[in-house]
Amino acid sequence: MYSFIEPTQSNQSLGDDGILFVRNEGIFDTMVKTSLLLASMIIAAALIPIQSSFSSPRDLDLIIYPDGSTHISTEIDVDPFVTDYELNLFGSTIDNLVVVGDNEFLLDTDIIHDSVLIQTFGSSIISIEYDIHDLVSKQGKLWTFSLDSPSNFTLLLPQNSAIVGMTNLPINMEIINDQNKLTLPSGKTEIDYLFSNTISNPIPDTETETNYFSYAIIGGVIVIVLIGAVIIIRTKQKNLKSSTVGDVKPLPISDKNNILDIETIFKLKPDLREDDQELVKFIFNNGGKALESELRKKFLQPRTTMWRAVKRLEREGVIEIEKKDLQNLVKLRKNMEEEE
Amino acid sequence: MKKLAVFAIIVLIFGTISPSLVDHAYGQSDPSILLRIAVQADKQIVNQLDRVYGDQIPNNLQILYDKGHRAVYSLDKSLPNDIEKAKQDFLLAMNSFMQISRTISQSSEKVIVVTVSDKSNRHLTSEIDRLEKYVKTLEKISKKYNTNVESDFIKIYDLIQELRIQINDGYGTYDDVINEIKIILDSVKNDIRESAIKQKSDFIKRFFDRLLNQVDKILTHAQDNDVDQIQIDKASALILEIRELLSKNQINDAKVVFAELKGLMEKIGYPIRIT
Numbered sequence: 001m002y003s004f005i006e007p008t009q010s011n012q013s014l015g016d017d018g019i020l021f022v023r024n025e026g027i028f029d030t031m032v033k034t035s036l037l038l039a040s041m042i043i044a045a046a047l048i049p050i051q052s053s054f055s056s057p058r059d060l061d062l063i064i065y066p067d068g069s070t071h072i073s074t075e076i077d078v079d080p081f082v083t084d085y086e087l088n089l090f091g092s093t094i095d096n097l098v099v100v101g102d103n104e105f106l107l108d109t110d111i112i113h114d115s116v117l118i119q120t121f122g123s124s125i126i127s128i129e130y131d132i133h134d135l136v137s138k139q140g141k142l143w144t145f146s147l148d149s150p151s152n153f154t155l156l157l158p159q160n161s162a163i164v165g166m167t168n169l170p171i172n173m174e175i176i177n178d179q180n181k182l183t184l185p186s187g188k189t190e191i192d193y194l195f196s197n198t199i200s201n202p203i204p205d206t207e208t209e210t211n212y213f214s215y216a217i218i219g220g221v222i223v224i225v226l227i228g229a230v231i232i233i234r235t236k237q238k239n240l241k242s243s244t245v246g247d248v249k250p251l252p253i254s255d256k257n258n259i260l261d262i263e264t265i266f267k268l269k270p271d272l273r274e275d276d277q278e279l280v281k282f283i284f285n286n287g288g289k290a291l292e293s294e295l296r297k298k299f300l301q302p303r304t305t306m307w308r309a310v311k312r313l314e315r316e317g318v319i320e321i322e323k324k325d326l327q328n329l330v331k332l333r334k335n336m337e338e339e340e
Numbered sequence: 341m342k343k344l345a346v347f348a349i350i351v352l353i354f355g356t357i358s359p360s361l362v363d364h365a366y367g368q369s370d371p372s373i374l375l376r377i378a379v380q381a382d383k384q385i386v387n388q389l390d391r392v393y394g395d396q397i398p399n400n401l402q403i404l405y406d407k408g409h410r411a412v413y414s415l416d417k418s419l420p421n422d423i424e425k426a427k428q429d430f431l432l433a434m435n436s437f438m439q440i441s442r443t444i445s446q447s448s449e450k451v452i453v454v455t456v457s458d459k460s461n462r463h464l465t466s467e468i469d470r471l472e473k474y475v476k477t478l479e480k481i482s483k484k485y486n487t488n489v490e491s492d493f494i495k496i497y498d499l500i501q502e503l504r505i506q507i508n509d510g511y512g513t514y515d516d517v518i519n520e521i522k523i524i525l526d527s528v529k530n531d532i533r534e535s536a537i538k539q540k541s542d543f544i545k546r547f548f549d550r551l552l553n554q555v556d557k558i559l560t561h562a563q564d565n566d567v568d569q570i571q572i573d574k575a576s577a578l579i580l581e582i583r584e585l586l587s588k589n590q591i592n593d594a595k596v597v598f599a600e601l602k603g604l605m606e607k608i609g610y611p612i613r614i615t
Contacts, residue, residue, distance in 0.1 A: 096471070104484045131470050141445060164441045165438020194388070321395065
């Protein structure tokens with residue numbers, strides 16, 4: 001039984017200010033049949049995914065080969081009540097196209113420019129694989145992958161490739177057989193990459209890091225204990241000896257005579273950053289020169305950071321860089337005072 | 341009843357919204373990948389600049405690099421708390437690095453689009469890898485249909501092996517071997533298709549049967565709407581022909597006649613669709 005809207009004046013008096021109050025408890029049941037509403041909403045909710053899934057790729061996976069050709073594999077939901085399905089390909093230079101329907105049934109295809117007409121024979125899911133040569137271009141040593149994807153997709157980059165630019169935020173990344181595999185969102189994507197002999201490993205994967213995390217903790221504890229023991233032993237030794245032994249070897253007199261002393265350098269360059277001053281001190285104590293790699297080891301800095309610091313000191317005129325056996329030899333300048 | 345209705349509505353609303361929430365969450369599942377990619381790109385750019393310019397980096401590239409490097413530094417600081425800032429930093433860094441590498445490349449060579457026909461840019465190992473992947477796909481399908489083509493696949497894999505040896509040695513008749521593989525593959529594909537059609541003939545017949553019944557109904561409707569009787573008679577004749585061909589298991593011929601019927605139906609303004 002459904003209740004009906006009843007004016008409150010039938011059993012209640014008007015308020016003092018004359019406002020007419022209406023009981024609203026039964027409005028919902030009264031105006032709309034609840035069961036009908038529910039049924040229609042359930043049907044609507046059920047239909048939404050079906051409609052949106054038709055003709056949209058379930059999966060889209062791309063593999064880029066070292067020559068820039070790309071293997072595409074995708075699965076698409078299609079209307080099982082039509083004879084043909086026309087699919088837009090990602091280009092017109094297509095090789096090795098294979099389309100299979102339900103139960104791996106090989107389907108007939110006809111490629112027309114950059115689309116393929118597939119005789120689906122009532123299949124509801126079709127799997128498509130092909131190679132394409134339109135997605136990657138090369139300029140000099142730089143390779144550029146471009147795609148306007150209708151859905152999220154995965155992209156497996158070639159071995160020894162390194163990404164040097166991209167226009168989209170990746171959703172995920174993992175390592176498969178030493179190759180970077182990105183998951184990217186739908187829409188336009190451009191990725192620039194290079195092949196480099198200097199890449200020994202692809203970008204480390206979080207999972208791998210997680211796997212080694214417990215080992216790292218154990219290793220870290222052992223290292224800390226060992227360092228502690230070494231420090232205690234050395235402190236005891238120091239107490240026994242009358243003279244202390246510094247970490248830095250004493251400089252040859254000839255070198256000292258050739259370069260400015262550290263205080264003069266800092267007086268001439270009062271604006272040097274603290275970390276740069278530390279670098280200069282180390283180079284000075286090292287005989288006025290040091291390899292960039294030695295600086296990195298000493299100050300535990302990544303290559304890029306140290307390279308930037310060295311470049312900064314060079315711009316300041318404090319040091320000069322020489323190439324020695326394919327390495328950068330950083331030397332304190334002798335004629336800094338004259339320039340000033 | 342009212343409580344049930346409210347509950348159902350909440351469930352439905354949540355159910356409708358939830359897929360987008362899941363996507364959103366997935367998109368932010370591991371923001372540290374942004375830093376890993378950016379740091380790797382930074383290192384590569386430094387190597388590139390060092391290799392190409394040494395100590396004489398052009399000012400515009402130096403400015404771009406500084407901008408990108410600062411963005412990587414900021415990205416490192418933004419993670420893991422400020423994801424939105426991290427995303428902005430990532431895009432800024434990668435955009436700067438992209439501009440640098442493109443500028444360096446533009447100064448060296450013209451754009452070469454990789455195409456099949458571009459033999460000068462040919463990478464035989466990639467070509468064979470692709471071919472082998474294609475062969476494996478066909479082999480998988482052939483097993484499904486129990487086709488008698490195992491010997492063909494053995495021959496193809498032998499030829500692929502031969503090609504790889506030739507590439508390692510640095511000389512050989514690559515194109516001849518590749519063409520031989522392609523000829524065998526065409527034959528294999530035909531065998532698979534024939535076998536697939538035999539096994540699936542019942543399925544195809546049922547499909548055509550359903551389709552032709554629908555076309556019959558459409559033709560009745562067209563007749564009621566005064567469509568030219570000659571065209572309707574022609575369509576009916578084609579339907580009979582298809583049924584006859586299907587009864588003789590001549591699937592391919594039936595498909596050809598069906599294509600004619602389809603064209604005719606479109607011409608009279610009643611395209612075939614079962615839905």
